[in-house]
Amino acid sequence: MGTTAACVIGFRGELIKDLVARGHEVYAFALDYNQDSSARVSKLGAVPVNYVFSRAGLNPIGDFLNTLRLKRQFRRLGPDVVLTYFAKPVIFGTIAARLAGVRRVVGMLEGLGYVFTDDPAGESLKDRLLRHVQVTLYRFSLPLLERLIFLNRDDPKDLVERYGLRVKESTVLGGIGLDLDRFNYSAPETNPVTFLFVGRLLREKGINEYVEAARLTKERFPETRFLVLGGLDEENPGGLSKKELMLLVERNVVEYPGYVEDVPEWIRQASVFVLPSYREGLPRSTQEAMAMGRAVITTDVPGCRETVESHDNGILVPAGDVQSLADAMAHFIENPDLVVSMGREGRRIAEERYDVRCVNSSLIAFLEGPQSANALKNSV
Structure with a gap:
């Protein structure tokens, strides 16, 4: 469960194909599916699912109501494990999944975002306020995760350790993986550089x-x-x-x-x-x-x-x-x-x-957990 359909297709496509190949049923959540993107996700082997949320809004009532709607979607689909990624899905998607009775939720923060970014021009009062709000939400949601995945070694220090957040398990993945056949080597031109x-x-x-x-x-x-x-x-x-x-x-x-x-x-x-x-x-x-x-x-x-x-x-x-x-x-x-x-x-x-096959093997191991039964349903 992430944000845009483009992200599902561009960054989760290989993971979806690998999960489907292992016999899993995959529901791919996004905010903005249209006929074309839905067809492309279906071709990957997943079921595209639209959900409603404001990507950057700060309306607590709206976020609360959308979390309840998302909970009902999870309860209807009944996934065994939910993978949430990006800040808002990790916070509110995790809460919705646990309210719906999903036993296993894995979160992935692919970066801490601009709220935690040091700007050479200095930090504004708005940035400090947004960071405080986000840390408070993380303080409530992260303990609900079975595992929290980061991509680099600095993020867990700057989030979990710095703010004393409680996390059951955390892992540094080191990249979400590339198809090295598509991005293949070619000798660079140097005239001109x-x-x-x-x-x-x-x-x-x-x-x-x-x-x-x-x-x-x-x-x-x-x-x-x-x-x-x-x-x-x-x-x-x-x-x-x-x-x-x-x-x-x-x-x-x-x-x-x-x-x-x-x-x-x-x-x-x-x-x-x-x-x-x-x-x-x-x-x-x-x-x-x-x-x-x-x-x-x-x-x-x-x-x-x-x-x-x-x-x-x-x-x-x-x-x-x-x-x-x-x-x-x-x-x-x-x-x-x-x-x-x-x-x-x-x-x-x-x-x-960065070989996507190796990275996906690690991700799938986290999603399948100690039980590797091929009947698991996954929501990504």
Whole structure:
């Protein structure tokens, strides 16, 4: 049980197929199924189930009523185990499942989110209040879980240990897995060296640092290319505006192709992948770039630092530090052999840590628990 249908298809598809292959009946919950996405989930072998919840709303009455509705859905379906992931589903989905009498609930936090992200610009009163509310909700819901799964080593320290939360069992998974055949190795081009950013165009993802470092680097190395893939979110106060982005494109600072479906094809065009984020769970985009043999520049923050062994497969820089980011870019431009050697090491690490078959084996073991009966029904 997560949020969007796109997430179910893109990030849970392989898990669903593996569960179905083992004889499990899978119900895949999402907020926004349409005819097309429902058909795609059905093709994976799962039963798509719509549910109602506000992804980012702060209406306690609405959340309470939606939790009761979700409880009734669980009671009607009668799953043996529920997997909840992302913050709101872990909190309210867990409560609803236990109210419905589900015996086993496993939660997965793929990151702590912007509420727990240290912004170089400082923390607002609103952020502190939201963090307090979320910790209070976690204090009530996390003890109801059989197991809580994290993707990196920092998150359990910054959540469970820091706030003294009670959790029965916790595990660091280290990534949600990739199809390494789809994201296969290709030798990177180095003439010119091309940098790639993939992510929502938000401040906390480091887009401002990326475009400013691109501007500085272009002054020294005008032939260098800077690609940007990701959606605009102009309603977010930290989002890059369309006007700002188009101005950067007009000035030849960055290239922005708009919405693209074939991300691997764009990774193939890149020499080095860049993610200057302020905090992540364990970034899928970085794993994809590593699997395809791309060196990485990312920040020395939770989640991001897990993907890079500095100067083996990439370079770590401080969050919010434009000059350090530009210096790292210049280092690759001046030493193009590192693009190739670090890219090969990234592929090796991806094969060792991020193979979806190995990751799914661990997840399925947690879901099946001590009893591996093939008749279990799972809700993801």
